Amino acid sequence: MAHDWQPDFEQLVDEHQSMVFSLAWRMTGDRGLAEEIAQDVFLELDRNLGKIETAAHACFWLRRVAMNRSADALRRRRVRGMDLWVEMEDVHGVPAENRASPLSARLEQLLATLPEAQRAALVLRYQEDLTPEEIAATLKAPLATVKSHLQRGLKLLRAKAQNHLKEYVRAKEYLEGV
Amino acid sequence: MEDFEDELRQALERRPAPPGLKRRLMEKRRAQRTHRPVVLWQRLAASIVLAAVVGGGVVWRNVEERRKGEAARQQVLTALRITSRALNQMNAKLAAHGRAAQE
Numbered sequence: 001m002a003h004d005w006q007p008d009f010e011q012l013v014d015e016h017q018s019m020v021f022s023l024a025w026r027m028t029g030d031r032g033l034a035e036e037i038a039q040d041v042f043l044e045l046d047r048n049l050g051k052i053e054t055a056a057h058a059c060f061w062l063r064r065v066a067m068n069r070s071a072d073a074l075r076r077r078r079v080r081g082m083d084l085w086v087e088m089e090d091v092h093g094v095p096a097e098n099r100a101s102p103l104s105a106r107l108e109q110l111l112a113t114l115p116e117a118q119r120a121a122l123v124l125r126y127q128e129d130l131t132p133e134e135i136a137a138t139l140k141a142p143l144a145t146v147k148s149h150l151q152r153g154l155k156l157l158r159a160k161a162q163n164h165l166k167e168y169v170r171a172k173e174y175l176e177g178v
Numbered sequence: 179m180e181d182f183e184d185e186l187r188q189a190l191e192r193r194p195a196p197p198g199l200k201r202r203l204m205e206k207r208r209a210q211r212t213h214r215p216v217v218l219w220q221r222l223a224a225s226i227v228l229a230a231v232v233g234g235g236v237v238w239r240n241v242e243e244r245r246k247g248e249a250a251r252q253q254v255l256t257a258l259r260i261t262s263r264a265l266n267q268m269n270a271k272l273a274a275h276g277r278a279a280q281e
Contacts, residue, residue: 009207010200010204017199017200018192018194018195020195021193021195021199022193026190039199039206042203042207043203043206043210103189104189105189107189111189111190122186122190126183126186126187127190127191154183
């Protein structure tokens with residue numbers, strides 16, 4: 001089928017670099033590695049540009065390849081026996097103006113402690129605003145599995161956030177008492 | 179629950195890509211594009227050499243088998259020629275012996 005849309009590589013990079021980088025960073029927790037993954041994803045897009053049919057297809061393709069490459073990177077690190085997750089903010093020093101709130105920053109860190117499949121589902125749901133059906137298509141996973149990951153991941157993250165808040169309040173009360 | 183989801187949505191907003199990512203990416207892309215024809219030529223040359231070596235090996239083996247076959251055929255023919263000559267001699271002797279007995 002003929003299609004009129006002509007992909008412009010530079011424009012695609014401009015439009016989607018933030019998405020690809022954020023997905024890779026949230027999946028791997030390593031800013032340097034996320035940049036490498038983002039570059040690899042775009043170079044692969046360059047090689048497959050002829051197969052891309054529409055702007056929406058490009059976006060879907062980039063999301064899927066970014067998630068796959070991140071999963072590959074995590075697997076390689078696990079094989080090497082390295083502990084991938086580092087404190088994102090401490091190591092890579094995100095500027096203060098980029099942080100929404102202390103709770104948001106903490107939520108991002110807590111997300112990093114979730115199992116990979118749950119993290120992937122939550123990142124695609126809440127960063128990319130995808131529906132469970134779209135997440136299933138992106139991850140090539142059954143819809144029921146995605147729904148289960150979303151539900152369990154959200155529940156676990158909420159429980160961890162509540163614990164964190166309790167500790168925060170206790171510490172504050174203690175400091176005020178002193 | 180919705181408040182928590184809103185907070186999570188806010189926490190997971192897309193982060194801006196590192197400055198210079200696009201520049202570094204375009205440099206890599208340019209480098210790969212100039213490198214690609216060289217790699218293609220190298221692969222093509224390696225394939226031709228490999229095909230020539232394999233093809234040469236097959237041809238050499240065929241020629242060698244044919245040469246051995248021809249040598250074996252010549253040996254068989256020589257053996258047959260020797261046998262034929264011996265039989266002829268034996269036949270001549272028997273014929274001479276028969277004639278002497280009749281006389």
